[in-house]
Amino acid sequence: xxxxxxxxxxxxxMALRVAVTxxxxxRLLGDGPPTDELAVELDVDPVALGLLLAHLAELxxxxxxxxxxxTTEYGAHLRADAGNGLADLLGLDAAGGRAELAYVELAHSVxxxxxxxxxxxxxxxxxxxxxxxxxxxxxxxxxxxxxRAHIPRIAAAFDWxxxxxxxxxxxxxxxxxxxxxxxxxxxxxHLVDLPAPAAEARRVFAAHGLEGRAEATAGSFFDPLPAGAxxxxxxxxxxxxxxxxxxxxxxxxxxxxxxxxxxxxxEGVGGLRASSASDLDMLVIFxxxxxxxxxxxxxxxxxxxALDDVVVLTDHRCLLEFRLTAAG
Numbered sequence: 001x002x003x004x005x006x007x008x009x010x011x012x013x014m015a016l017r018v019a020v021t022x023x024x025x026x027r028l029l030g031d032g033p034p035t036d037e038l039a040v041e042l043d044v045d046p047v048a049l050g051l052l053l054a055h056l057a058e059l060x061x062x063x064x065x066x067x068x069x070x071t072t073e074y075g076a077h078l079r080a081d082a083g084n085g086l087a088d089l090l091g092l093d094a095a096g097g098r099a100e101l102a103y104v105e106l107a108h109s110v111x112x113x114x115x116x117x118x119x120x121x122x123x124x125x126x127x128x129x130x131x132x133x134x135x136x137x138x139x140x141x142x143x144x145x146x147x148r149a150h151i152p153r154i155a156a157a158f159d160w161x162x163x164x165x166x167x168x169x170x171x172x173x174x175x176x177x178x179x180x181x182x183x184x185x186x187x188x189x190h191l192v193d194l195p196a197p198a199a200e201a202r203r204v205f206a207a208h209g210l211e212g213r214a215e216a217t218a219g220s221f222f223d224p225l226p227a228g229a230x231x232x233x234x235x236x237x238x239x240x241x242x243x244x245x246x247x248x249x250x251x252x253x254x255x256x257x258x259x260x261x262x263x264x265x266x267e268g269v270g271g272l273r274a275s276s277a278s279d280l281d282m283l284v285i286f287x288x289x290x291x292x293x294x295x296x297x298x299x300x301x302x303x304x305x306a307l308d309d310v311v312v313l314t315d316h317r318c319l320l321e322f323r324l325t326a327a328g
Contacts, residue, residue, distance in 0.1 A: 016078070017100075021092040024053075025071045025078040028062055032070035055296035085145035088138045095139035099125060099285045106284055116241075125285055132297055140197055143172050147235075150314050154266065155179035157313045160187055160231075167192070167229035167256055169221045169249070170237040174201030177233075180207050190226050191216040221249045225256035231319050232257050234267045236317075238299075239278075240286040246299060254303045254324060263322040266313065269293060273318050296320055 019025060022042055027033070035053060039046035053069045056062045061075035073077070080087040089096040094305040098121075105116035117125050118186040128262045129136040160166065161184040168177040178275065181189050191201050191214070201216040217226060221237070222245075253263045267290070268274030274290035282288040293300070295305050305322040310319050 010057065010061060015052055015059070016061070017090045017092055017097055018052060019061065019209070020087055021097070023080070024056070025061070025075050026080055028069050029073040030070065032062075034068045036070055037085045038068065039177075064265040083145075083229075085142055086140040088145070089140070093138075094142070095125075095135040096142050098128075098135065101225075101282075102284050103267040106135045107279070109283050109287075113283075113287075116284045117286070120261050136196055140173060140200065143176060145248075147172075147175055150317065151176050154313050154317070154319075155183045158319055160184045160282070162231035163187060163262070165190065165229045165231070166202075167226060167232045169225060169232055169234055169253060171201065171216075171233070171235065172197045174204040174214070174216060176235050177214060178199070178204055178210060181213055182208060183212055186236055187215045189214075190229065192219050192221065192225055194218065194220070218253065221252055223252070225252050227256050227258075229257050229261060231262045231264055233266065235265045238265060238288070239267050239282050239290050240288045243299070244285045246288070247302065250299060250303055250305070254305065257324060259324060261324055262308075263300070263324070265296065265320040265322065266317055268316055269296070269310070269318045269320070272310075273312060273314070273316055275316075293320075 022044070027038065035050050036046050039049045042049070056075070057064060057069060058110070060072055062069040063072050063080065063249040076082060077084060078086055078090070087093045091097045092101065102116040102120045105119045108114070108119050109116045115124065118213060121128055129139055130214045132211060132321065160180045164187065166177065166180060166187055166189045168189060168191045169175050171193055176189050181187055191198065193201065193216070195218040196220040205211060205214040205216065217224070234253065237249060241249065250263065255264060261296055268278055270279065270290045270292035272293070279290050282290060293307070293310065300307060300322045304325045306324045306325050307320060309321040310318055311321070
């Protein structure tokens with residue numbers, strides 16, 4: 001029973017998020033400032049701040065000093081400059097931390113099968129990013145960090161050299177496409193994403209000397225895509241959407257590839273490389289899910305796509321290779 005209560009407790013989960021939001025791991029250096037002074041600096045209640053710091057000390061995130069509290073080596077992993085992405089994932093003023101608060105509406109998602117995010121914030125996740133540039137910036141940083149360790153393995157674990165041209169749909173800041181092109185000098189690439197990430201992708205391509213082989217176009221994957229690619233890649237895209245929207249995205253990819261082309265879906269697959277927690281994240285935040293193979297087959301079949309191969313890329317992702325059949 002005590003183990004179940006510990007699993008269900010919100011005190012620690014929220015204490016860590018508030019600590020990151022207030023920047024405590026970054027501020028509590030040296031001997032640490034007195035709590036009263038810190039409360040004035042942060043414009044928070046000193047008694048309540050003391051309660052928060054006491055719990056963080058119990059967790060080992062901070063430790064008492066003669067002056068106040070300081071961040072421990074363990075707690076330093078929560079610093080904004082730690083390089084692990086946790087600050088953007090946990091901070092309540094960042095896209096990741098804000099999104100996770102939608103879990104308070106999980107019951108709504110279970111009852112309806114719809115995202116909880118719009119119920120809490122009045123609009124969907126992506127509309128929220130569009131309205132708040134700081135959220136967009138934190139989301140782009142979070143995605144860049146999330147993919148950093150996986151991209152080299154994805155670029156190396158599949159024979160991308162089979163394709164003369166690769167269209168990366170919803171490709172963010174261009175990390176995956178750049179890695180593919182660097183590993184396969186005979187391949188050219190084209191990325192499509194919203195204006196801000198597309199602009200950053202151009203900078204990434206230029207930094208890697210890929211201007212002559214890679215381009216980035218600002219656009220939506222719900223609109224017509226640049227045509228004629230040998231392969232169209234969807235990296236962690238479809239699981240963010242319900243079946244209706246996923247079907248529309250896949251339809252645009254089918255329009256974009258030439259008749260002998262391939263549509264490549266890279267993401268977690270239910271029953272193979274996806275966690276139950278990730279499934280709930282997709283549901284609560286986006287109204288999506290980590291689809292199983294039979295669901296991917298059904299989604300592809302409606303566009304004349306046949307699932308030719310499933311390649312395990314990492315502990316969390318597979319590559320599903322779809323071939324456009326004559327019916328498509």
